[in-house]
Amino acid sequence: MTTVDQAVFIGGRAGVGKTSVAMALHSLLAERRVRHCVIEGDNLDLAYPEPWEHELAARNLQAMWANYRELGYDRLIYTNTVSVLEMDSLAAAMGTNPVVRGILLTATDRSALERLSLRERGAELERHAARSNAMARILADQAPANVLAVDTDHKDIEQVAGEILLHLGW
Template sequence: MDQAEVLLIAGRAGVGKTTVGWEVSARLRAAMVAHCVIEGDFMGLAHPAPAGDPRRTKIAERNLTALWSNYAELGYRRLIYTHTVSVLAENEGMFQRALGANVKIIRVVLTASDATARERLTGRERGSELEQELESSARKARILDEQTPPEALRVVTDGRSVLDIAREVVGATGWLPSTSG
């Protein structure tokens, strides 16, 4: 396989993107499917560069390009990329520039109710930014509802196990060998 493929796992804060991404990776590892994982939230962390600042987008793309170059040089062609709004059409160019113009993009949006997101974030956030994170999560949920391309798979996470969610997400990739005979 020469074509790069990227599984974009998006969703509001508190939806379980990182946890699901790691479980998808575990399923692929168990099946001996070569892949790599990048947590997109870390690609643009720099100060000062607030969210929405073009410098954050530029550094995120440069970091993704550098990491992917290293993976591709070693023969990897599949990437799991988790980031809140990675599935939006406006981000497609970044993945084409970083992974190649003919990259196959698989979009998955994890969803959760406000109550579920609040419960998860309250359990996770330990510092001074909980209220800001809750507001941002709700805002990003609205953006994803309005702007996610129609071909994206939407996966509800409320009341479901990570194993069940990951099974559905990995099924969208076609990356696991067929077990039917």
């Protein structure tokens, strides 16, 4: 039996909980013995000087997915701030014509600042908060209509992951 690959691209501003939600989703799927992998997109091209003009993130995603696919994985959870804006190119990088779903995690500026303050300090906190606020507006304006927005305010990570799991039907 041939399976159809599936990918969920989780995007959202800094401080919204993308990585935490992906890890909670991973735990839920593992409890259900659902075969899947998680890739943190920010790590695919984290280098200095920035290698963005070389499409290193897409190349690394292609290589990693090929390795997972060879081992029989057919579901991908991928996190990156702008992943919901780049779903077509990310799916193309996978090379297996996956069924794609986009999830945009949202939070108020205040909630994002509170979460960012747990990991950033001083000028770095100010810089991250400003970028997060600007990115929230861009994502809200540019996310495709088929992307599901999931509010993370006043919810714990497991609740958010559960909402996503229901949407995915995995």
